[in-house]
């Protein structure tokens with residue numbers, strides 16, 4: 001659907017709920033004029049907070065603080081009016097309806113951010129980091145999103161762009177002045193070296209972005225093992241909550257049970273599953289198949305065993321995925337027994353879910369997913385799958401250029417690909433208009449009022 005960006009839009013930026021204050025936000029040319037219809041004393045044309053009574057016809061319905069942003073000095077770059085009214089479902093809805101009746105249009109989700117992007121106030125990566133800031137589940141995701149919002153990625157992208165333009169212009173000069181055959185750095189070998197640097201940057205961007213996205217969305221952690229080894233007890237112990245049913249019957253858990261555990265630098269999305277055994281129970285069998293099918297999509301597997309329950313056949317299915325073997329019920333074993341079992345696996349910790357003695361496991365997980373280095377990394381970290389696709393495309397174009405040089409093609413052909421890369425980077429920086437429909441899709445998944 002084509003949206004009209006000349007409309008003045010309105011939405012509630014806070015929840016519409018019983019609460020102390022609601023913030024209703026208008027953005028667009030007519031923001032002040034429309035608001036003036038529901039107050040008696042006109043708003044002054046400045047960037048200050050003003051107090052006004054709100055009217056529905058002749059009836060006063062509230063006294064609100066109204067914040068105005070004029071002359072393009074606002075989040076969206078348009079006139080913005082924020083009405084900070086008393087919270088309350090009916091009152092908030094009533095004020096919004098009045099504003100709509102005077103010509104405002106209900107905003108689409110993310111439309112405020114979309115306008116900020118289209119008016120050059122933020123780039124696509126910053127827009128995305130606003131969304132991430134709101135969705136952050138752990139401290140590290142919050143910090144990285146804030147860094148991106150502040151423009152760290154912008155600088156890194158600008159640097160990449162400078163490197164790229166440098167190569168393009170060297171090639172261009174050697175094309176424009178063919179007799180001048182020693183334009184510095186324009187030999188095929190030198191161009192290849194320069195492209196290699198860009199390729200390494202791109203590979204690094206894709207690698208750290210993948211890591212960031214896992215920590216941002218949560219590490220899908222499958223708790224897998226035979227029946228009765230204590231998988232559900234382990235889930236409960238990890239999330240400090242009696243979420244999954246625990247009994248001493250084999251086959252207690254049938255469907256999956258999920259829990260979430262936030263560390264400072266990452267989040268675990270824990271999935272407790274049906275224990276693996278041969279069974280004639282139809283429901284349990286479906287649960288077991290589900291457990292097995294989840295192996296593929298998990299980022300980490302906690303493979304739970306007991307002294308008498310070590311399923312090597314099942315271990316074969318997971319040993320090439322990131323995993324840790326968790327020897328549970330360790331409080332029942334002596335040192336020698338524990339060491340004996342530990343000798344059978346590379347990655348193994350001994351715990352007692354029953355006694356909530358799981359510190360070995362927690363420590364292993366913390367070491368494995370530290371991620372703190374992401375804060376120091378200089379390259380952009382991308383969180384949007386569309387942006388990641390754009391960079392995969394850059395990688396393809398770079399490899400293509402490299403291949404063309406190897407094949408001995410002339411450098412003007414290579415410049416075609418390099419211009420394509422420049423276009424992609426400019427798009428991310430918000431310099432060229434990206435495809436409108438794509439932009440619409442990006443912003444529609446934001447919160448309403450954002």
Ligand SMILES: Nc1nc2c(c(=O)[nH]1)N(C=O)[C@@H](CNc1ccc(C(=O)N[C@@H](CCC(=O)O)C(=O)O)cc1)CN2
Pocket residue numbers: 023069072073074075082121
């Ligand atoms: N009440 C309220 N709180 C909010 C927002 C908002 O819109 N309203 N924000 C929004 O989501 C965030 C703050 N972001 C903002 C970004 C830029 C401008 C702004 O007015 N920029 C102008 C002036 C800059 C200046 O004077 O330094 C500009 O860029 O021209 C305002 C808010 C978070 N908190």
Ligand SMILES: Nc1nc2c(ncn2[C@@H]2O[C@H](COP(=O)(O)OP(=O)(O)OP(=O)(O)O)[C@@H](O)[C@H]2O)c(=O)[nH]1
Pocket residue numbers: 226227228229230231232233234245246247248249250251252253254273274275276328329330331332351352353354355
């Ligand atoms: N001694 C001891 N018993 C434990 C420990 N962890 C769990 N148990 C007991 O083992 C039994 C099975 O625990 P669950 O957590 O239900 O095991 P499960 O692997 O989820 O079993 P299924 O859902 O049937 O596959 C229960 O009686 C638990 O109290 C432990 O660390 N030590």
Ligand SMILES: [Mg+2]
Pocket residue numbers: 231232233244245252253272273274275
């Ligand atoms: Mg269970």
